[in-house]
Each structure stands twice: as C-alpha cells, then as structure tokens.
Amino acid sequence: MFKVSNLTVSVEDKEILKDFSIDVSPGEVHAIMGPNGSGKSTLAHVCAGKEDYTVLNGEVLLNDENLLDLDPDERSTRGLFLAFQYPIEIPGVTTMTFLKSSLEAHYKANCKEVLSTPDFMKLVREKAAELNIDDDMIRRPLNVGFSGGEKKRNEILQMALLDPKICILDETDSGLDIDALKLVAEGVNKLRSESRSFIVITHYQRLLDYIKPDYVHIMYKGKIIETGDSTLALDLEKSGYNNYIK
Amino acid sequence: MPAVKETVKQVDEISVDKYKFGWSTDFDVEKSPIGLSEDTIRFISKKKNEPEWMLEWRLDAFHRYNTMTEPEWAKVNYPKINYDNMYFYSAPKNVEGPKSLDEVDPELLKTYEKLGIPLKEQEMLAGVKKNIAVDAVFDSVSVVTTFKDKLAEDGIIFCSISEAIQNHPDLVKKYLSSVVPKSDNYYSALNSAVFTDGSFVYIPPDTRCPMELSTYFRINDQNTGQFERTLIIADKGSYVSYLEGCTAPQRDENQLHAAVVELIALENAEIKYSTVQNWYPGDENGVGGIYNFVTKRGDCRGKNSKISWTQVETGSAVTWKYPSCILRGDNSVGEFYSIAISNSYQQIDSGTKMIHLGKNTTSKIISKGISAGHSSNAYRGLVSSHRKAENARNFTQCDSLLIGNNCSAHTVPYIETKNPTTIFEHEATTSKISDDQIFYCGQRGINVEVAIALIVNGFCKEVLQELPMEFAVEAQKLVGISLEGSVG
Ligand SMILES: Nc1ncnc2c1ncn2[C@@H]1O[C@H](COP(=O)(O)OP(=O)(O)OP(=O)(O)O)[C@@H](O)[C@H]1O
Ligand SMILES: [Mg+2]
Numbered sequence: 125m126f127k128v129s130n131l132t133v134s135v136e137d138k139e140i141l142k143d144f145s146i147d148v149s150p151g152e153v154h155a156i157m158g159p160n161g162s163g164k165s166t167l168a169h170v171c172a173g174k175e176d177y178t179v180l181n182g183e184v185l186l187n188d189e190n191l192l193d194l195d196p197d198e199r200s201t202r203g204l205f206l207a208f209q210y211p212i213e214i215p216g217v218t219t220m221t222f223l224k225s226s227l228e229a230h231y232k233a234n235c236k237e238v239l240s241t242p243d244f245m246k247l248v249r250e251k252a253a254e255l256n257i258d259d260d261m262i263r264r265p266l267n268v269g270f271s272g273g274e275k276k277r278n279e280i281l282q283m284a285l286l287d288p289k290i291c292i293l294d295e296t297d298s299g300l301d302i303d304a305l306k307l308v309a310e311g312v313n314k315l316r317s318e319s320r321s322f323i324v325i326t327h328y329q330r331l332l333d334y335i336k337p338d339y340v341h342i343m344y345k346g347k348i349i350e351t352g353d354s355t356l357a358l359d360l361e362k363s364g365y366n367n368y369i370k
Numbered sequence: 371m372p373a374v375k376e377t378v379k380q381v382d383e384i385s386v387d388k389y390k391f392g393w394s395t396d397f398d399v400e401k402s403p404i405g406l407s408e409d410t411i412r413f414i415s416k417k418k419n420e421p422e423w424m425l426e427w428r429l430d431a432f433h434r435y436n437t438m439t440e441p442e443w444a445k446v447n448y449p450k451i452n453y454d455n456m457y458f459y460s461a462p463k464n465v466e467g468p469k470s471l472d473e474v475d476p477e478l479l480k481t482y483e484k485l486g487i488p489l490k491e492q493e494m495l496a497g498v499k500k501n502i503a504v505d506a507v508f509d510s511v512s513v514v515t516t517f518k519d520k521l522a523e524d525g526i527i528f529c530s531i532s533e534a535i536q537n538h539p540d541l542v543k544k545y546l547s548s549v550v551p552k553s554d555n556y557y558s559a560l561n562s563a564v565f566t567d568g569s570f571v572y573i574p575p576d577t578r579c580p581m582e583l584s585t586y587f588r589i590n591d592q593n594t595g596q597f598e599r600t601l602i603i604a605d606k607g608s609y610v611s612y613l614e615g616c617t618a619p620q621r622d623e624n625q626l627h628a629a630v631v632e633l634i635a636l637e638n639a640e641i642k643y644s645t646v647q648n649w650y651p652g653d654e655n656g657v658g659g660i661y662n663f664v665t666k667r668g669d670c671r672g673k674n675s676k677i678s679w680t681q682v683e684t685g686s687a688v689t690w691k692y693p694s695c696i697l698r699g700d701n702s703v704g705e706f707y708s709i710a711i712s713n714s715y716q717q718i719d720s721g722t723k724m725i726h727l728g729k730n731t732t733s734k735i736i737s738k739g740i741s742a743g744h745s746s747n748a749y750r751g752l753v754s755s756h757r758k759a760e761n762a763r764n765f766t767q768c769d770s771l772l773i774g775n776n777c778s779a780h781t782v783p784y785i786e787t788k789n790p791t792t793i794f795e796h797e798a799t800t801s802k803i804s805d806d807q808i809f810y811c812g813q814r815g816i817n818v819e820v821a822i823a824l825i826v827n828g829f830c831k832e833v834l835q836e837l838p839m840e841f842a843v844e845a846q847k848l849v850g851i852s853l854e855g856s857v858g
Contacts, residue, residue: 196812216828229815
C-alpha cells in the first residue's frame, strides 16, 4: 500500500537518507525511532514533496503510484498526510478558513460534492471538540500564537478531517502534556482502520503505550538498522541506542 | 486524474491568455488631430458642443500646462511619453448620445458583455438583487447612463460630465477644479485641457443615495490618452457610495491614463469612493501596459463631513496615485484603505495625503502592499496638521508582503505637524510568504496559486472588508488572478 524503496536523498551534497526502505500494509502502524539527526524528518518531508532535497535514487509508492512525480498538493489529495514536527504559522488566515480551503481542495480533487458551509462548520466543531479544541482557537489565524500542544492537536484535527490513507506523524507527541498526549493518541486510535496506515516518528516509548505499533524500526544515519515488535521500544527505553549502533 | 482535470479547467478559464480582458474590438473611430495643441483643444470642445466658458477654461489649463514639466520624483521608471504622437480624443462612431440601450452599437454591448459589465441594472452581479446604476465610459464618450430617471426622483444628478456641462453649468462652474486646481500638477493641467468625459454626481441636501453608483472605465482604441474627469458633490447631510471599476484590452504600446477625480463633502455629508483597477499591466517581460497617473482628491469642506477612499490596485504597468483628503471642516474624517498588488515588472507608487486643517479632524490609513515577480511597490503618504488643526488625529498602518526574491517594497511616510495637540501614529510591517508556508498549504492539498491567494487575501482582509459586498467578492478573485505565476 505505502512503500518506500531504496530511497537515497541528499541535501547540499550531504547524503541524509541512504538506500532507505519501508513497506507498510493497509491498517498497520509502524513506529520509527532514532537519534537526533538520523533523517526521520527528512524522510517525512521527502515523502510529502518538500523542495530543497535531491532524490538520487528510489521510489515512494502509494497504491503503486510513484508520489515522487507529483506536487505536494497532489500527494495530499491522493491520501498522504504529514503531521509536522513544527507546524507552520500563517498570519491573517483563520484556522477555519484554512480548513475549509484544504477540505475543498480534497473534495474537488476526488470529485466529491463540497459540503455546505453550515455542514462544514458542524463537522469541524465535532472533530475539534473530540480533541478539546475550542471555537476560539479555530477562529484565530492558523497556528499563530498557538502553544506547542495546541499546534499538535490542530494537526490531528486536520488529519481527522482529511481522511488520509497514509499518515506520517513526526514527533506529534513532543511538547504535549499528559492529558493532551492521551487526547492525541485517542484521536489517532479512532482513525485506525483496515484501510488506513500510520508511520509514527517518536523519541518516546510512552506514546507507544497508547498507540500500539505493529512494528518498531530503529533509524540511524539515514537507514533502518533494526526492526522488531513493540518490545523493541521497551528495550530501547532501557538501554539506549548504543546496543544497536555498530 | 481528477486533480489534473480540475487544474486544467482552471488554467483554461484564467490563464490561457493571462489577462482575460486582452482583446480589442474593431470600431470606426473618430479622432482629434494628432498631438497636443490649441487646435486639438478647440476640436474637442467643438466636438462636444461646449459653451464658450468651457473652452476658455480648457485653454487656460493648456497655457498653464505649457509652463510645467513632467514630474520625476515618484519611484517609477518609464520611457518618456511622446505627446505629439497621441490622439487626445477618440470616440466610437454612431454612439453619440443614444437615448436607450437599443440605440447602442451592438458590438459595444458585446464588448461589455465579455467584460462582464451588464448595462442592465440587475445583471450587474448575478444573484445580487441590489440595484447599481452604471455610467459606462467607452474610450471617451459616455455611452449610456442607466437609472438616471429613478435617481432624478430624489433630485440626484448622475450623468456624464459632458452632460453636466450642458445641463448643470452652475454646479460645474462652482465646483470643477475647486479641489484639484488646474495647475495642481502636470497631469491635472493636462487633464483639464483635454479631458473628454467622465462622471458627474450631485446629491442634494439630506438625501441618502438609494443605490451604489458605478462607473466602469474601458480603454480600447490604440494610442488614445484617457482623460476622465469625475466630479462628485455631496450636499449637506447627504450620503453616496461610488464604485469605479476598470479593465482594458491588451496592447503592446503603452497607453496613458491621467484622470482627475474631485470629491466635495459639505456639512454632515459622507462620500465613500471605491476603486478596483485591473488595467492591462503589461506582459511577463514588462512590455506594454497602462500608465496610470491619476489625481484623486476629496475635500471635507463642511463640518462633520467624511470621505473614505478604498482602492484595490492590481493593474497598470506604472501607477502613480495618491487619493487624498483635505480635512477642512471641523470634526471631519478622512479614510484611506488600500490594497496595491504588483507582479511581473509593474511599478506602483501609491499612497495618500491627509491634510488636517480643521479642529478635531481624524484620519485613518490602512495600506497593504503586495509585491511579486520583479515588481516595485512603494507606499508614499503625507499626513500633516495645520497650525489651527487642534486635536488632529491620524492612525497609519502600512504593511508590505513580499512574494519571491526579486521584488521590492518601499515605505515613504512624510509627517508634518504644526500644532502641538496633534497625535499621529504610524505602524509599519514587512513580511514574506515563505516556502515553508507554501509547502504546508500544499501538504494539505492547497496548490500554490490557491495558497498565495489565500495568504494574500488574509493579509488584506481589513481592506477587503471596507469594500461594498458586490465588489469584495470580485476583488478577492482579482487578488488571486493578479498573482498567478508569481511563484516559480
Ligand atoms: N535543509 C537542510 N540543509 C542542511 N542540512 C539539513 C537540511 N535538512 C536536514 N539537514 C540535516 O540532515 C540531518 C537529518 O535531519 P532530520 O531533521 O531529518 O533529522 P531527525 O531524525 O528528524 O532529527 P530530530 O530527531 O532531531 O528531529 C541533520 O544532520 C540535519 O542537519
Ligand atoms: Mg525530526
């Protein structure tokens, strides 16, 4: 369903991803852990189509279509969602307006009927309430002045609205207080389904207590060096990366 | 691929020919002698069957003009205009003085149709029931004025300036050039000498004009300078909202537009003047386009009067424009809301002047400049208080938004205070649309063009809100269209 194969990527002549591969089947949750600077965010960005990276080799396939040939908005409307490690602020554009533009772009691209404004607002309010996001926040400019935790919850809200096929969560747990962590994890668990897959990038085993992964990967220097089940994360928590880095 | 289909459709709709009003219509035209001379002016005046006093008035302006030189202080560059090569009067034939739409050249009506300007009132904007009276200007001759009769019931005069010269000479003599003197500047002198048409509005005392009045300008004939003259008088206790919208077909040669707009608000009167200007800006390489050198000024002549300018400037190759308010009456209020968008090689030097003369006068300036491509966008504003202007207040907010790395924004505020009780505040910001913002929008399915339109519309929200509803929607779309192709 979602498959990255032999991906080699450089930035300014420095190779960040080296022959990286991962294969995610429908409904699976894969966790990626790894030391700072190992290339986790780079992987997420390249999959989503950010510029400034040079892809030297490899493919990113979503349902057999190579995403690398598409613009970021097309990858999004095909069903790839990236929850940013550092969500971006857009002054002047209210969160509600942004959500509407985003959802409309998805509906249009997928030939679905666009919701009426009242129906849309109802939908947003519903999903927002589940994540403890109040009306006031939705009326403020996107991410401007949001606390770290608010930004992350706002990412999950967008994920819930856009109905993606593959979700990449880049350190969505960092900066969250304990209650917010539970809310976000519940939000994610609610979206888990047979047809939707997740790649969860995290530094902390704690998140994986809430979101049970099918696989845990250790990423180091641009590639996966170890794969296991959820016990791998527990081991890591105890003994650190040193045992795995050769 | 639904996404691709949608994109293709949008491209078809908008950017096949980037400037969608870029075509011209073939008409038989009647032109004045080429170049600028007393003969040209006599020709124009005779053609328009003007009274002797008007001819004298024009010749006086022409003599003043001859003593003046073209200004060079604005932050714009353009090749010298050769006035000897230009026709100062050109009118489509067969349209002199039609009594109704039926008499109007069908070609002309088709032209308006393509522009989306319906002459019949309800067609103004599909679905909007509100009536808008349209005085359409095609090149130099005002073609048709709708709604005149209905407005006349309230004593409101809304007609072309030529008609006003014939039918309301006292009002014209009293107010014409009372705000912008003939020799105010090079272009106002030129305009006074050769202006060919424009709109005239008079609102009688204690009358609220029941509809938005609107003029669409259109420049069609090649090598024709356009010199509109607009005069709006709001008598004591009256209110009027006036909309001006403009489009022009594509031309390789630059065309000069030097209009003069004068507004007069008497005691307790209010005038709201809104402009959407999307004249041909030239192509991606900066070839062609309109030169827009306009003098717009409002005089808050009476106590408690108010004049409010709102402008959305997206067109023209070179713009030089400072809608201003003279706050003469005590407690009078002046406002200026502006969105100026420059793309490709456009140059804009725009802003306002707020001249505080009376006591307790207040003014507000909200300027939003957006520059993209290789364009240059300058805000130039003067706020001054006279010795006698006790408690003059001004608030200025001047924000610039940059798109890409090759454009520039400049803010040039001049502040003069001669009264110690004056309080003038000025705030300015500059920001840039970042690649990260564009990527973030893209990740949520919003393509580059839509993302820019979204961010820019957010940036100018405060000003868009000032536009009459019918215009606001159009303006929002225009903001998107005018920035197409601004990011690689
Ligand atoms: N635009 C860039 N220019 C130069 N170097 C870059 C750029 N982007 C990423 N890098 C480098 O690539 C490496 C991987 O960065 P990346 O952000 O992918 O790491 P990460 O695994 O997400 O780290 P963290 O756990 O701290 O979030 C780092 O050494 C980083 O400095
Ligand atoms: Mg990272």
